[in-house]
Amino acid sequence: MKLIIGNKAYSSWSLRGWLAAKQSGLPFEEEVVSMYDAAWATRRETADFAPSGGKVPILWDGDVAAWNALGIIHHLDAKTGGTRFWPVDAAARAFAASIAAEMQASFAALRTHCSMNVRRHYSGWALHADAVADVARVDALWREGLARFGGPWLAGADYGAADILFAPVASRFTTYDVRLSPAAEAYRARAMAHPWVAEWVAEAHKEAWVLDQYEY
Ligand SMILES: N[C@@H](CCC(=O)N[C@@H](CS)C(=O)NCC(=O)O)C(=O)O
Known part of the structure; x- marks a missing residue:
């Protein structure tokens, strides 16, 4: 492949x-x-x-x-x-599929105003007003998944499709210093510490390319 x-x-x-x-x-x-x-x-x-x-x-x-x-x-x-991608439990599977689809289709304001840039951290970044509702919705979805299915991942014990869809959101929250609820913040940190995400970020730091439109 x-x-x-x-x-x-x-x-x-x-x-x-x-x-x-x-x-x-x-x-x-x-x-x-x-x-x-x-x-x-x-x-x-x-x-x-x-x-x-x-x-x-x-x-x-x-x-x-x-x-x-x-x-x-x-x-x-x-x-x-x-x-490998979806939980076996029907409720967890339906939740994972639904939030993955919601991520694929939604959160336009967050995506527009907080471009992913895994190399940067903006301390004290002022979140654009249009993105506030998107952050609240993501925080609520993360809290719900962790509470209902027991964590540490969004739909239960195993890393899966829902976590993959939300990985760049965890990165945006990290870059733009976004304030989250304690449970969502713990998930953000866990998602960023996942070995594959850490590997991706390390490789990004080795890239020479700089695109000005994504640098603030
Ligand atoms: N919904 C698509 C979006 C793909 C997409 O927009 N990719 C961006 C990069 S993150 C891209 O190729 N942008 C270049 C362009 O549109 O010309 C997916 O799930 O892959």
């Missing part, structure tokens, strides 16, 4: 795709491209990028393509026999 991703510093959807590939336990190669570099416009017209409309991440499994965080997870879940 080959996973094409964007800058580890900035590409939140790439982080989700990469965590999904790690979670599958299957071998994969990664190709990292810098978004919006001089070759971006022509590169995104190539066959490698065509299925996703030129966006990253995109997973190639032989000649089968999967894109969108949930599309990649669906493909890898089927390929690994449905054992």
Whole structure:
């Protein structure tokens, strides 16, 4: 399998795709491209990028393509026999699937006003008013999952798809010094300390690319 991703510093959807590939336990190669570099416009017209409309991440499994965080997870879940991404318990599974879908489709203000930048920390950052409701909703979802399913992950004992979808949100909360409830804050710290997330952040620090539009 080959996973094409964007800058580890900035590409939140790439982080989700990469965590999904790690979670599958299957071998994969990664190709990292810098978004919006001089070759971006022509590169995104190539066959490698065509299925996703030129966006990253995109997973190639032989000649089968999967894109969108949930599309990649669906493909890898089927390929690994449905054992690695979703809880077995019906209530936990429904909760995980619902919050993963909500993450894929929502939180536009948080995404707009707090771009992912895993290399930075802005102490005392003033959260944009439009993003306050998104933060409250994420905090509530995290608290609910941890309380109902016992943690330490969002839908119970095992790291899974819901945690993968929310990993870049934990990173944004870290970067922009977002105040959370105690339970959500503990989850944020746990999510950032996950070994794969720590590996991604370490690799982002080695990247030379700097995109001014994501640096404040
Ligand atoms: N919902 C998609 C979003 C993919 C996406 O927007 N990726 C961004 C990088 S984080 C991208 O490729 N941006 C470049 C562009 O749109 O030209 C997913 O789940 O992968």
